[in-house]
Amino acid sequence: MTQAPTARQLPGTHLSVQLEDIAEAQELLRGVIVDTPMEHSRALGRQVGATVHLKAENLQRAGSFKVRGAYVRMSRLSEEEKTRGVVAASAGNHAQGVALAAKKLGIKATIYMPRGVALPKLAATRDHGAEVVLHGSNVDEALAEAQRSATETGAVFIHPFNNTDVVAGQGTIGLEILQQQPDVDTVIMGIGGGGLLAGCAVALKQEAARLGRQIRIIGVQAENAAAYPPSLAADAVVPLDAVRTIADGIAVGRPGEIPFEIIKELVDDVVTVSEDAIARAIIFLLERSKLVVEPAGAVSVAALMEGKLHDLGVDPKSVVAVLSGGNIDPMLMLRVIQHGLSAADRFLTVRMMLKDRPGELAIISKIIADTDANVIGVDHSRIGGQLSMGDVSIEINMETKGKEHSALVLNSLRSVGYEPVIVH
Incomplete structure (x- = not known):
């Protein structure tokens, strides 16, 4: 044993x-x-x-998992440290974790977030009761400012991972x-x-x-x-x-x-x-x-x-x-x-040249319909640097069922003389 x-x-x-x-x-x-x-x-x-x-x-x-570490860290602060408040920096998850932990522990929290932060994350952090300061264009800049603020004010800096x-x-x-x-x-x-x-x-x-x-x-x-x-x-x-x-x-x-x-x-x-x-x-x-x-x-x-x-x-x-x-x-x-749909070959965008004549778009639509693909958007232009008189540039967005189906759509268009180019 x-x-x-x-x-x-x-x-x-x-x-x-x-x-x-x-x-x-x-x-x-x-x-x-x-x-x-x-x-x-x-x-x-x-x-x-x-x-x-x-x-x-x-x-x-x-x-997210972030509230776990934030709460454990902040619950172990001394009473004197809690009265000084906490400061943190984050683009979202750590911010919300610190804000929620601070609310439960009765601690004032100031969170530095970059100016481009997603609005839902900004709103959620404020909803938990934290004061949010927007600073810098990325998390590193917000982090540096949060650390500077902690040094200046005496608030306890709550690091997102190095603790x-x-x-x-x-x-x-x-x-x-x-x-x-x-x-x-x-x-x-x-x-x-x-x-x-x-x-x-x-x-x-x-x-x-x-x-x-x-x-x-x-x-x-x-x-x-x-x-x-x-x-x-x-x-x-x-x-x-x-x-x-x-x-x-x-x-x-x-x-x-x-x-x-x-x-x-x-x-x-x-x-x-x-x-x-x-x-x-x-x-x-x-x-x-x-x-x-x-x-x-x-x-x-x-x-x-x-x-x-x-x-x-x-x-x-x-x-x-x-x-x-x-x-x-x-x-x-x-x-x-x-x-993700495009990466999985389930969303296909192609660009090709057509003759500017009645019925041309209907022909294209029928070919695509016959392959069982679903057109969800068409951009049709007669003006452009590469266009000659009588030509039209068309860009088609369609839903497909995967790599093999996308290949079928492309081959069907090529078989009747069109030259579709995949747009990534």
Whole structure:
């Protein structure tokens, strides 16, 4: 019979956050947060070749996991610190988490947000009672101003990820995963600064070891905001010059030192996904799981859909993908849906030249109708730098049923002499 490991034999016992810290954080959070559901995804399981469950943290209070770490951090402030208030910076999820925690604890909160922040996130933060100051054009500029304000006013700065209490709070998701899905052998989630992944890595690795089991942990970054792969390769925090991704919740150019030390020791793999893959994952979750998930929250599913487990040589039996948030701006959702449909060959836009004569558009429409595609928009122009007298440029937007159907539409147009060009 295998003996359970002693405390000293647990993975990462020298690290700054331990299993007992996360267990204490879980007690602090009772009655404050909800235990978010674990949704079984048969459709995703068929793609992966394993049982797949989705940890729906997009259904958490304030719409993301961030309230966990914010509340744990702020609940442990001294009474004197609480009277000074707190200050934070965020483009959305951390802002709402801090604002909600401050409201529950009776602490004054000032949140710095970039001027271009999505209006729903701005309104939600204010609705929780926080004072919002718009500053800078990005989160880094808002963060610098928030830190300056904390120094000047004496308010306590609440870092979104580089703090042991915050990491412990986020790690409570790991304990919930084991309680809800005891047979899990692979857990995959997104990484920004690293607080969520670090906390869950401690919880999952140490609790699994205590139970005499092993769990593989995989982090996912957007490929245009991937600071962890070069940092892990260098064994030191390596900041990026720039980040650009629709996944604003993980658009972090510099890993936190505290999460980095944990992740480099306990996390098995870090992979990246493209913007197209993220968009396709959002649509998949909408259609197949009926879940609204923001881009940062969908990267775990994007990695599964892209076959990243297979690329790593991982053959799991029970997978949990963490959906870390659901705070998506409706205008971004509109663009993501269109982009995602296009990336999945379900939205096709073509441009071509026609002769300017009666009935030409009707011919085009019939060809498309005969292929069972659905035209949803037409842009018809007689004037342009490349147009000759008697020519017309036409751009057609249509719904298709996938790659093979799109090819059928294009081939049908070409077979009668038209030269459609796909517009991306």
